[in-house]
Amino acid sequence: MIPYGRQDIQQSDIDAVIEVLNSNFLTQGPKVTEFEKAVAHYCHTKYGVAVNSATSALHIACMALDLGTSDWLWTTPITFVASANCALYCNAQVDFVDIDPITYNISIAALEAKLEQAQIDNQLPKIVIPVHLAGQSCDMQKIYELSQRYGFKIIEDASHAIGGSYQNKKIGSCQYSDITVFSFHPVKIITTGEGGMAMTNDPKIAAKFMLLRSHGITRDKSLINHDNEPWYYEQHELGYNYRMTDIAAALGASQLTRLDEYVAQRHAIAHRYNEALADLPLTLPYQADVSHSSYHLYIIRLNLQEIELSRLEVFNQLRDAGISVNVHYIPVHTQPYYKDNFGFQKGDFVNSEKYYAEAISLPMYPTLKDSEQDYIIEQIKRILD
Numbered sequence: 001m002i003p004y005g006r007q008d009i010q011q012s013d014i015d016a017v018i019e020v021l022n023s024n025f026l027t028q029g030p031k032v033t034e035f036e037k038a039v040a041h042y043c044h045t046k047y048g049v050a051v052n053s054a055t056s057a058l059h060i061a062c063m064a065l066d067l068g069t070s071d072w073l074w075t076t077p078i079t080f081v082a083s084a085n086c087a088l089y090c091n092a093q094v095d096f097v098d099i100d101p102i103t104y105n106i107s108i109a110a111l112e113a114k115l116e117q118a119q120i121d122n123q124l125p126k127i128v129i130p131v132h133l134a135g136q137s138c139d140m141q142k143i144y145e146l147s148q149r150y151g152f153k154i155i156e157d158a159s160h161a162i163g164g165s166y167q168n169k170k171i172g173s174c175q176y177s178d179i180t181v182f183s184f185h186p187v188k189i190i191t192t193g194e195g196g197m198a199m200t201n202d203p204k205i206a207a208k209f210m211l212l213r214s215h216g217i218t219r220d221k222s223l224i225n226h227d228n229e230p231w232y233y234e235q236h237e238l239g240y241n242y243r244m245t246d247i248a249a250a251l252g253a254s255q256l257t258r259l260d261e262y263v264a265q266r267h268a269i270a271h272r273y274n275e276a277l278a279d280l281p282l283t284l285p286y287q288a289d290v291s292h293s294s295y296h297l298y299i300i301r302l303n304l305q306e307i308e309l310s311r312l313e314v315f316n317q318l319r320d321a322g323i324s325v326n327v328h329y330i331p332v333h334t335q336p337y338y339k340d341n342f343g344f345q346k347g348d349f350v351n352s353e354k355y356y357a358e359a360i361s362l363p364m365y366p367t368l369k370d371s372e373q374d375y376i377i378e379q380i381k382r383i384l385d
């Protein structure tokens with residue numbers, strides 16, 4: 001089977017991990033600090049705080065922005081469930097904003113309309129989480145302008161998007177947000193096995209992240225009152241064990257050196273798909289001028305009126321041909337947990353649901369061979385013609 005995404009592990013990655021295994025630190029130690037500094041340097045952000053997943057990063061991001069009971073968090077339905085679940089971890093309430101039918105990112109028009117209504121209802125969100133679907137940035141400047149008008153905070157879920165940019169600045173720079181979150185799961189752009197990072201330019205938020213990822217405990221002598229007791233630590237918050245290991249960080253730091261190469265390879269693959277699939281009854285991924293995507297995913301939409309097969313049939317035929325396509329994502333509001341507990345229904349976000357009914361993610365990863373891609377293209381043509 002050709003997978004839809006996969007990691008690239010080279011000898012230098014293996015060597016970096018072995019070096020840590022032979023060192024004194026296995027869990028959070030010098031490699032974590034090195035990796036954090038390298039990502040912050042890459043993105044031109046002041047702080048990066050590494051944790052054991054993007055899900056954990058989203059959770060402590062919400063906590064650092066004081067999300068709590070009776071607060072609202074809004075995100076898009078076309079995302080992984082973690083972008084919404086983080087609000088529920090904080091006992092806050094979740095709502096969704098429909099997608100833009102062209103970019104599949106959160107719709108600015110829908111966001112603006114919903115904010116207007118929420119102001120009337122006195123239910124404005126405390127946090128909005130735009131998700132950079134497939135690696136293409138949301139229109140962050142517009143979202144930032146709305147945040148100034150309506151007073152909400154912004155966490156960018158950039159789980160797909162490290163290595164991408166917006167207005168010629170790297171995603172993660174937090175130019176138009178309070179916090180940006182990356183994922184280093186193996187299908188993402190670079191990997192640490194499991195892992196994530198929360199980026200910010202605010203020293204208070206960064207300090208909060210460091211407390212929250214390790215039980216809320218500090219050993220910082222300037223923050224505690226026991227000068228003459230060298231063993232002393234204090235718990236100041238209810239935190240978690242969300243630490244990244246030095247083993248994972250060494251892998252991440254090694255992978256980061258190839259990030260730009262990976263993004264360039266992904267663009268070359270996208271370019272070949274664009275050329276080869278142009279005349280088929282498909283909608284190919286739209287790319288906005290202000291954004292340079294990391295191309296985590298290559299999503300096609302089937303023009304179902306022109307195709308005799310259903311999405312399921314196209315999907316199954318590709319799978320039968322040994323091509324492990326995927327679908328990103330089942331709209332979060334249609335998940336049983338969200339329907340049963342919060343009353344969301346099918347029909348609530350029509351553009352998201354229409355997109356979902358037509359979308360297929362084709363294999364996209366740097367080591368996909370030309371011959372494999374040619375085979376994928378040939379099979380799509382065979383199935384759709």
Ligand SMILES: *Cc1c(COP(=O)(O)O)cnc(C)c1O
Pocket residue numbers: 052053054055056079080082083131157159160182183184185194195196
């Ligand atoms: C992968 C992903 C996450 C979760 O990342 P983990 O590192 O697996 O916790 C969150 N949001 C989006 C959009 C993702 O794709």
